[in-house]
Amino acid sequence: MKRHLQCLRNEAIDGVTAQRIREYESKTGVTVSLPVPVEQIVEQVLGLDFDWDEIEELPGEQILGGLDAVNKKILLNEKHTALFDSKPGLLRSTIGHEAGHYDIDIDRAKLMHPTLPGMDFAPSIAKRHAKKSDRVIEILLDRAASDPRAAKLLQQIKDGQDTAEQRSAVDRYQSSLLMPDWLMREAAERIDIAKWTNLYRLAEEAQVNISNLTVRLRRLGLIYLRDGDKTIYRSEDEFTGQKSLF
Structure with a gap:
């Protein structure tokens, strides 16, 4: 079955x-x-x-x-x-x-x-x-x-x-x-994952491609990305707060 x-x-x-x-x-x-x-x-x-x-x-x-x-x-x-x-x-x-x-x-x-x-x-x-x-x-x-x-x-x-x-x-x-949960959370504590340069370094460290990495981080709730927006947010709440400033 x-x-x-x-x-x-x-x-x-x-x-x-x-x-x-x-x-x-x-x-x-x-x-x-x-x-x-x-x-x-x-x-x-x-x-x-x-x-x-x-x-x-x-x-x-x-x-x-x-x-x-x-x-x-x-x-x-x-x-x-x-x-x-x-x-x-x-x-x-x-x-x-x-x-x-x-x-x-x-x-x-x-x-x-x-x-x-x-x-x-x-x-x-x-x-x-x-x-x-x-x-x-x-x-x-x-x-x-x-x-x-x-x-x-x-x-x-x-x-x-x-x-x-x-x-x-x-x-x-x-x-x-x-990209195990605990290793990704440890990485998020030691580097600023809201910066693309750091994400590319992390992808190189994990030996994965950047797309695979960002999908994984999004799934774990460690980052938030909007389609068509290159800005990395740490959460949807952060994005909503930034949007309300405009």
């Missing part, structure tokens, strides 16, 4: 990722700080391995990585190594995203048991070919732009996509894993 991801509140996801970090700290005797050692946590706590492979893509599809859940592997698409290199934090967020699928999305117990013909455990599973291993794999896919001109192509891509609930939950998972 597919989990009801839409019911997972931010606090619940924060609790799961905090537990994974604490498990890692207990195993290694290391206190986690920024940047969070996401690869080591995924390997040592969740028991997932990593493979770089060339994953086939449909026309208009961009697959950064996928989860081979049965074999407990996160697959990273070597077609996009240049993109990973050019966008700091993208590889880490992709790993965190796939770890989220494994940790809070799929029914791992069901993976070990055969299903009736035509009954998949989740609609986001798609078959793609991995060239190095020369096998067809079933993976939960991340994808980007699609071709709006071809309705049939769009449906082909859509058939393998994460649902909105899945994207929200696993994206919140990766954000929470890479």
Whole structure:
């Protein structure tokens, strides 16, 4: 049975990722700080391995990585190594995203048991070919732009996509894993996060992109941003107070 991801509140996801970090700290005797050692946590706590492979893509599809859940592997698409290199934090967020699928999305117990013909455990599973291993794999896919001109192509891509609930939950998972609540609050106490220069430094320290960081800080209630307004406020009340001065 597919989990009801839409019911997972931010606090619940924060609790799961905090537990994974604490498990890692207990195993290694290391206190986690920024940047969070996401690869080591995924390997040592969740028991997932990593493979770089060339994953086939449909026309208009961009697959950064996928989860081979049965074999407990996160697959990273070597077609996009240049993109990973050019966008700091993208590889880490992709790993965190796939770890989220494994940790809070799929029914791992069901993976070990055969299903009736035509009954998949989740609609986001798609078959793609991995060239190095020369096998067809079933993976939960991340994808980007699609071709709006071809309705049939769009449906082909859509058939393998994460649902909105899945994207929200696993994206919140990766954000929470890479930027734990207590480390973000500690950062907010030692630096002025109402300044963009400091936020960019914090993003570099956490090894995430600036968009991922600002979304996380907003979700934690540490900053408030208005669409189209580049000013950073510490809360909505601060914004309302500033607005009343004009």
